[in-house]
Amino acid sequence: MTQPLVIYRSPVLPEWIDYNGHLRDAYYIVVASQAVDALMDHLGIDAPYRKRTHCTLYTLEMHVHYFREVKDSDLLEVTVRIIATDDKRIHAALELNCARLADPAASIEFMLLHVEQGENVKSLPFPEDIARAVQTLKAATADAAPAKRGSRKMELRGR
Amino acid sequence: MTQPLVIYRSPVLPEWIDYNGHLRDAYYIVVASQAVDALMDHLGIDAPYRKRTHCTLYTLEMHVHYFREVKDSDLLEVTVRIIATDDKRIHAALELNCARLADPAASIEFMLLHVEQGENVKSLPFPEDIARAVQTLKAATADAAPAKRGSRKMELRGR
Numbered sequence: 001m002t003q004p005l006v007i008y009r010s011p012v013l014p015e016w017i018d019y020n021g022h023l024r025d026a027y028y029i030v031v032a033s034q035a036v037d038a039l040m041d042h043l044g045i046d047a048p049y050r051k052r053t054h055c056t057l058y059t060l061e062m063h064v065h066y067f068r069e070v071k072d073s074d075l076l077e078v079t080v081r082i083i084a085t086d087d088k089r090i091h092a093a094l095e096l097n098c099a100r101l102a103d104p105a106a107s108i109e110f111m112l113l114h115v116e117q118g119e120n121v122k123s124l125p126f127p128e129d130i131a132r133a134v135q136t137l138k139a140a141t142a143d144a145a146p147a148k149r150g151s152r153k154m155e156l157r158g159r
Numbered sequence: 160m161t162q163p164l165v166i167y168r169s170p171v172l173p174e175w176i177d178y179n180g181h182l183r184d185a186y187y188i189v190v191a192s193q194a195v196d197a198l199m200d201h202l203g204i205d206a207p208y209r210k211r212t213h214c215t216l217y218t219l220e221m222h223v224h225y226f227r228e229v230k231d232s233d234l235l236e237v238t239v240r241i242i243a244t245d246d247k248r249i250h251a252a253l254e255l256n257c258a259r260l261a262d263p264a265a266s267i268e269f270m271l272l273h274v275e276q277g278e279n280v281k282s283l284p285f286p287e288d289i290a291r292a293v294q295t296l297k298a299a300t301a302d303a304a305p306a307k308r309g310s311r312k313m314e315l316r317g318r
Contacts, residue, residue, distance in 0.1 A: 019209065020276065025218040026185065026192035033185035050178065059184040063313050064221040069280070084315045091315050109313050117179065121228070154222050154268050154310035156243045156250050 002143045004079035004095065007042060008035035012074050023070035029062070032094050032108045035078035039092065043133045045114075054117045055124060057090070061111040063151040068105040074098040076105070082138035087125040088114040090134060093150065109151045161302045163238035163254065166201060167194035171233050182229035188221070191253050191267045194237035198251065202292045204273075213276045214283060216249070220270040222310040227264040233257040235264070241297035246284040247273040249293060252309065268310045 008031070016027035040046060040057055050056050070076065077097045084091040090112045095104040116124045126134065167190070175186035199205060199216055209215050229235065236256045243250040249271045254263040275283045285293065 019206070020215050020217070024192055025221065026189040029185040029188045033183055047178070056179050058179070059225050061225065061313055062184065062221075062223040063310075066218050066220065086315055089315060091313065111313055111315075151222075151313035153312055154220055154250065154270055156245055156248060156270075 002140055004081045004093075004141050004144045005042075005137065006077055007080045007094075008038040008078040010034060010076045010078075012070060012072050012076065014072055017072050021071075023072075023074075025064075025066060028064065028066070028070070028096060028106050029108070031076050031078065031096060032064075032106075032110075033059075035080065035094055036092070036110060036112070038078075039080055043137065044130050049130075053127075055114060056117060057112040058115050058121070059110055060089075060113050063109045063154075065107045065149045066105075067103060067107070067148060068101050070096070070098060070105050071100075074100060080137075081141040081144050082134060083109070083142060085134050085138055087131070088123050090114075093146075104148055107148055107150070161299055163240045163300050163303045164201075164296065165236055166239045166253075167197040167237040169193060169235045169237075171229060171231050171235065173231055176231050180230075182231075182233075184223075184225060187225070187229070187255060187265050188223065188267070190235050190237065190255060191223075191265075191269075192218075194239065194253055195251070195269060195271070197237075198239055202296065203289050208289075212286075214273060215276060216271045217274050217280070218269055219248075219272050222268045224266045224308045225264075226262060226266070226307060227260050229255075229257060229264050230259075233259060239296075240300040240303050241293060242268070242301060244293050244297055246290070247282050249273075252305075263307055266307060266309070 010031045018024035081093045092110045094108045096106045169190045177183035240252045251269045253267045255265045
């Protein structure tokens with residue numbers, strides 16, 4: 001039985017609350033983006049690696065489902081599953097949870113690409129040790145219970 | 160010939176730049192979220208309306224494609240098209256552009272729901288004047304040239 005990895009925790013900052021009295025939609029993504037930084041550290045794509053190789057991850061695509069309102073007293077806990085990977089891409093599924101709620105506040109999928117920065121940015125396969133770390137995390141998380149709702153074509157549907 | 164409406168402009172703040180030397184993925188969404196505020200004002204779902212009726216828009220879903228890096232000297236211009244609407248939902252497509260780039264830096268689709276806040280949040284049809292404003296904007300923008308890439312099920316595809 002595999003399960004998602006808890007990769008990051010964050011309080012909700014007062015300046016992230018909007019006129020609706022809850023966490024503004026965009027700040028769910030700030031927390032998720034910081035969780036991707038933690039995922040990069042976990043996989044060895046950390047600051048020393050980035051400095052040494054000029055390689056990093058770029059976000060190609062992101063899809064968010066908002067399920068529950070988050071309030072300014074909440075502490076967010078972010079889990080990650082690796083859904084799929086190839087030689088240079090990672091498809092990761094994050095969930096934002098907080099103790100007050102039984103179910104996730106949001107699910108967020110990211111498509112991430114390994115690139116080398118420079119005058120021209122170019123995609124590059126993961127080095128062997130990072131590819132192995134991605135595979136290890138995928139094996140440990142991919143079969144965990146899926147998110148409440150995953151990526152799909154967004155459209156107005158009848159009720 | 161219809162065209163997207165320029166709804167919002169924003170500079171890129173220095174604190175939005177990450178260790179990759181460009182606008183962090185999450186801050187594209189902060190700008191887009193502020194553009195949705197401007198869209199709400201345009202449609203009459205403004206602060207006086209929200210105060211009077213306790214009604215507002217909640218974000219249900221969001222899908223982002225990142226096409227280009229944005230730098231700290233860039234000024235972002237956000238356009239909006241209304242793709243679809245029903246009695247209480249709006250499916251809006253935003254594009255983030257900056258003068259330095261010939262094509263969009265990102266496309267962002269939002270699914271927005273009209274709700275009444277209170278002890279229990281409940282969805283509610285738009286009042287007539289707002290429904291008319293949504294239809295007017297849809298008529299003016301829906302047939303504009305589509306975004307470079309719209310929402311789709313996210314998955315690793317072969318090359």
